Amino acid sequence: MTSPLPVVELRDVSKSFGNVRAVKNVSFTLPRGSVLTILGPSGCGKTTLLRMIAGFDAPTSGEIFIQGQPVSSVPPYQRSIGMVFQKLALFPHMTAAENIAYPLKMRRYDPATIPGRVERYLQIVQLSGMGTRRIHELSGGQQQRVAIARALSFSPDLLLLDEPLSALDKKLREEMQLEFRRIQQELAVTTINVTHDQREALVMSDEIIVMSDGAVQQAADPVRLYREPSSRFVASFIGLTSLLTGRATKIQAMDVAIQVGNMVLKGRTADETIQNGAWVECALRAEQVRIFPAGKGFAEFDNALEGVVDQQIFEGDRMVYQVRCPALGDAPIFVFDHDPAHHQFHQKDDSVRIGWNAQDLLVYACSDA
């Protein structure tokens, strides 16, 4: 019985620069054909991790395996890894086709097969007929496509993406996210993507690893990560989330009552270690909260309270309210209204009622307690 070998495996990989531990004991495996996104704020160690996999930096401890082989002593030019760099790093003195042919030449492909291969990859990234263009003659999106084709033309075991989309404007970025997904699925190439963009992570990935301060916070598929964030950090990093601090007053299995300000809120936790009377942190997604004019009843919600609109932002497809609740000690609660066209608008300083259910108030043990 042999289970299929993971394309990439990291075992306890750490990296220190002087006294700074940029990456702390990261382990994961990545099966063939899947897309992993490493998501985290800038400086969380995600790019360092990627550079170690590519071979530009060596781990201080731990080992990286590619196709089951340890690669610490393998220089980057002997690894079968394609990479799309943040600023693309296309070769400015070459044409698009020459850029795509470069890895084939360096990896000693039969010269007779190179033009055909280049043509095929130009087609895959939808740049047919553009091969003779110089890099500076191409638009930003086209340069992206050349960089993708260059990283893939030699059929690498693994594709690495180092935030290549971060420089693009929103519309082009969203277009390229779908484009990456299409190409990735067409070629079934195992991919590791690094980004600080939560939307990109959710759109592009089979699996997401959230990092902060060099350590893995949570690894899960996008749906689980969004629905069941394992910590306050993950909950606040993905989605628009209100954060509340309070004291657990009554715990029954997963149900927790939390005293926040003068209110007792009902929430839910997956953490069995939370004790009665302990300080806890609560996270609440903006789309789980409903908003009504003051005085309107909504007995169906587990938590309901009065508040005042502090801010309202119209985003076209939705309305974002920031509501201040005196009972919660003025902590701001974010609320999405997804049908602003058919609902009443609440103006700044309007009195409103907001409500949500216990299952949507995620309770975590205080991280700095």
Added chain:
Amino acid sequence: MTGARGKTIVLWSIVWFNLIALSLPTIIILGASFTSGDIVRFPPDGLSLKWYARLWLLDDFKDAFLRTLYVSVICTIVSIPAGTLAALALTRYRIRFRTAIQVYLLLPFTIPLVVSGLGMMIVFGEVRILGQLWPVGIGLCCINLPFMMWAVSATVNALDNNLENAAANCGAPPLQAFLTVTLPAVMPGVITGALLMFILAFNEFLVSLFLTDARIVTLPVSIYNSIRSVITPDLAAVSVVYIVIALFAVWLLDRLVGLELFLKSK
């Protein structure tokens, strides 16, 4: 409205004043070189090419010209690898004593040319190469090397930091990556620097004055010597030759790197 208009007038006045002030000597020399008279004056007394014809017959100037060419070529050939590699090393790689090396290489800029010239004269005399022509080229290379390094550094700084990593990622070992990616990518800077070095060496006077004697005198020194005796329009003609060479260099630069500069601005 009037404010903007006034500003335009003032700015254009300054621009034109500067343009005229800068080009007037050149225009006067240009005119004077075509005179049919026997003294340098502007406007010229009639038009002729006789001073250019005479120049062609003056073996002193012709030899000095060829020597200057020789010196400039040596200076350029030495400065290309020295300046390119130094600039690459200092801007691209984390090397020890980086700042110290940088300061050392830029030292020629802070030392007066008279001091450099005198110093080289003494050193060259000690090692018994004073009086030969090639050391002049080396000397000029030393004092002008910062220009070469600046030209290359400017190009290197405009490159993506990950260019060599990208090459390695494509499967290129370090030497291969250097030859096929780094070097071609910095070529615009190298060409700019090389032409600059050539022109600077071609025009250099003060240090050459120290390093040459009557047998190996270069063109700028030769002109200076002539001025001290008698000023004739053939000097104007020599100056025009200089201007033509400089213009040729600019044209060459435009042809060779014009497109690449375009690329850098992207």
